[in-house]
Every structure is written in C-alpha cells, then in structure tokens.
Amino acid sequence: MNKYKEALDEIKNIVLDKSGDGYRTAKYLQNFYYSSCETLQELVERATPKKLVTTRHTRRCPSCNRQMSDINNAHPNMKFCPNCGQALDWGIKR
Ligand SMILES: [Zn+2]
Known part of the structure; x- marks a missing residue:
C-alpha cells in the first residue's frame, strides 16, 4: 500500500471511528490531521x-x-x- 492510500484510509477510519474506542484527544487529532495533510499535499502538488x-x-x-x-x-x-x-x-x- 502506498503512503497516499494509507493517509486516505487513516482519514476514513478516523471519520468512521473504526478504532472502536470512540475517543481521540485534541492533540492526537491535531497531529493526525497535520501529518495526513502533509502527505496528501504532495499529491496535490504533483497533480x-x-x-x-x-x-x-x-x-x-x-x-x-x-x-x-x-x-x-x-x-x-x-x-x-x-x-x-x-x-x-x-x-x-x-
Ligand atoms: Zn520528474
């Protein structure tokens, strides 16, 4: 799996909260979105x-x-x- 698909899948999982714990700290989410956006930004720039x-x-x-x-x-x-x-x-x- 490439890193872009990984980032997209992680976002989907967070939105659907398939992790099951139903709870994410604000700090966790902040870091998560920051790194996902950085990865997907590469795709946008390439396109x-x-x-x-x-x-x-x-x-x-x-x-x-x-x-x-x-x-x-x-x-x-x-x-x-x-x-x-x-x-x-x-x-x-x-
Ligand atoms: Zn080139």
Missing part, C-alpha cells in the same frame, strides 16, 4: 502543473530534473513526467 525548467539546451522536469526535451523541441502532449509523475506546464498556448 498541479509546474513550469518546466529551461536551461540553455534543455527543458527539465521541475521536480526530478529529468531532461524532457531539448530546447528546440516541445512535447506539450506529455502532461506528466514519466520519471516522477509531476504534472507539467510546457508554457505553450494552443
């Missing part, structure tokens, strides 16, 4: 298109630095980095 980093000769993924194209060729149909899954903004109007 939000980021502009490619352009160097003199290349365009690179803004998250993992993988080369996506050389500077003369754009691949605007490539919406996600095949290496890390980052959503990409080629900055090209169509």
Whole structure:
C-alpha cells in the first residue's frame, strides 16, 4: 500500500471511528490531521502543473530534473513526467 492510500484510509477510519474506542484527544487529532495533510499535499502538488525548467539546451522536469526535451523541441502532449509523475506546464498556448 502506498503512503497516499494509507493517509486516505487513516482519514476514513478516523471519520468512521473504526478504532472502536470512540475517543481521540485534541492533540492526537491535531497531529493526525497535520501529518495526513502533509502527505496528501504532495499529491496535490504533483497533480498541479509546474513550469518546466529551461536551461540553455534543455527543458527539465521541475521536480526530478529529468531532461524532457531539448530546447528546440516541445512535447506539450506529455502532461506528466514519466520519471516522477509531476504534472507539467510546457508554457505553450494552443
Ligand atoms: Zn520528474
């Protein structure tokens, strides 16, 4: 199970209170929500298109630095980095 599914399942379990004890301290909930939000924030950021980093000769993924194209060729149909899954903004109007 990946950490995003884990975070989502934990939230669902808390909402439904499947733990059975029916009682959570405010401090526990505060920590719980903070860490769940942090984990899910990663997903949101990855799904939000980021502009490619352009160097003199290349365009690179803004998250993992993988080369996506050389500077003369754009691949605007490539919406996600095949290496890390980052959503990409080629900055090209169509
Ligand atoms: Zn990447």
